[in-house]
Amino acid sequence: AQTVTQSQPEMSVQEAETVTLSCTYDTSESNYYLFWYKQPPSRQMILVIRQEAYKQQNATENRFSVNFQKAAKSFSLKISDSQLGDTAMYFCASRSGGGADGLTFGKGTHLIIQP
Amino acid sequence: AAGVIQSPRHLIKEKRETATLKCYPIPRHDTVYWYQQGPGQDPQFLISFYEKMQSDKGSIPDRFSAQQFSDYHSELNMSSLELGDSALYFCASSSPRRMGSRAEQYFGPGTRLTVT
Numbered sequence: 001a002q003t004v005t006q007s008q009p010e011m012s013v014q015e016a017e018t019v020t021l022s023c024t025y026d027t028s029e030s031n032y033y034l035f036w037y038k039q040p041p042s043r044q045m046i047l048v049i050r051q052e053a054y055k056q057q058n059a060t061e062n063r064f065s066v067n068f069q070k071a072a073k074s075f076s077l078k079i080s081d082s083q084l085g086d087t088a089m090y091f092c093a094s095r096s097g098g099g100a101d102g103l104t105f106g107k108g109t110h111l112i113i114q115p
Numbered sequence: 116a117a118g119v120i121q122s123p124r125h126l127i128k129e130k131r132e133t134a135t136l137k138c139y140p141i142p143r144h145d146t147v148y149w150y151q152q153g154p155g156q157d158p159q160f161l162i163s164f165y166e167k168m169q170s171d172k173g174s175i176p177d178r179f180s181a182q183q184f185s186d187y188h189s190e191l192n193m194s195s196l197e198l199g200d201s202a203l204y205f206c207a208s209s210s211p212r213r214m215g216s217r218a219e220q221y222f223g224p225g226t227r228l229t230v231t
Contacts, residue, residue, distance in 0.1 A: 035219065043203055045158070045222035091157055095220075100146045100170035100209070102160030103220060 002027045002094050006106035013082055014114050020067075021077045021109045023092030031097030034068070034075045039108075040088040048090070051075065053097075079111075087113045117142055119223030121206050127229045128196050136191040136226045138206030146170070147189040148220055149181060150205040158205060164189055196230045203227050 003026045013019045025034065036048040051059045051068050059066050063080045079086055089110050093103040120139040128134050140147050146165045150158040151174075160173035164183035175181075178196075183189045193200060204227075207220040 037222075043152075044224055045205060045207075047219050047221065050219055100148070100163045100165040102148055102150075102163055102171050102173050103158070104160070105157035107157050 002029070002032070002096070002104040004092050004094050004104050004106035006092055006109050008109045009107070010110040010112070012112040012114060015082060015084060017082055018078065018080050019082055019111065021079075021090050021092075021111065023075045023077070023106055025073050025075060025092070025094050027073075027094060027096070029096040033095050033097060034066075035093045035095075035103070036064070036066070036077045037091045037093060037105075038086075038088045039091065040085075045091075049077065082113050084113050084115060087111060119206055119208050119221055121204075121223040121226050123226060124224065125227045125229075127231065129231055130196055130198065132196050132230075134193045134196060134228060136193070136204055136206075136228070138189045138191070138208075138223060140187050140189070140206075140208030141210075141221060143210065144208035144221075145187055145211050146209045147183055147187065148207040148209070149175075149189070149191050150207065150222075152203040152205065152225075153199075154202070156202075161191070193228075198230050201228060201230045 005024045032053045034051045038046045049061045067076045089108045091108045092106040122137045148163040149161040152158040161175040163171045167183045181191045203225045205225045207222045
């Protein structure tokens with residue numbers, strides 16, 4: 001079984017600032033994947049970034065990057081130059097590498113970008 | 116680019132009625148997943164299908180069943196609806212396994228089910 005923990009229910013930062021969202025996970029799998037999903041007020045689930053556990057290099061997608069600490073089972077998301085459109089719920093998720101396994105989500109962090 | 120299609124987008128049912136939700140995956144995606152997201156909750160995995168066979172099972176109630184058809188679309192059938200079934204139901208799809216099991220899951224817009 002996998003568990004995902006997000007300890008920050010809500011965060012608020014000013015536009016253009018950098019913000020880091022925390023996530024820790026636990027799994028007995030040796031092959032697994034980690035994701036960050038964004039859910040804006042429209043409730044659409046949008047994939048932000050993906051990290052394969054076997055890769056040491058941290059994933060980066062434009063203004064979004066992760067800090068993957070495998071030994072500590074930590075997977076934080078950094079958003080640089082935050083924009084008003086980044087306001088959303090952010091969910092950290094994990095899945096095993098078995099193929100069609102479902103995602104296990106954390107409780108989410110509500111990120112508010114202030115103008 | 117084509118996305119996951121879900122229908123209907125909104126559905127209102129009464130207690131003890133049945134409901135059927137439909138999901139059309141992204142073209143050439145062969146794996147479908149169903150999730151339930153209650154108000155203020157994170158999405159909970161229900162069930163997945165790969166090549167029309169059930170692949171993984173999560174917290175799906177016995178009152179619910181699902182299947183995947185030859186054209187890869189999937190349907191979630193919900194019977195004896197309860198007030199607690201009111202939620203946003205997401206379908207997600209991922210690309211073929213031969214492309215690597217790291218395939219991401221892409222979510223549809225969801226079906227909002229209200230049980231009164």
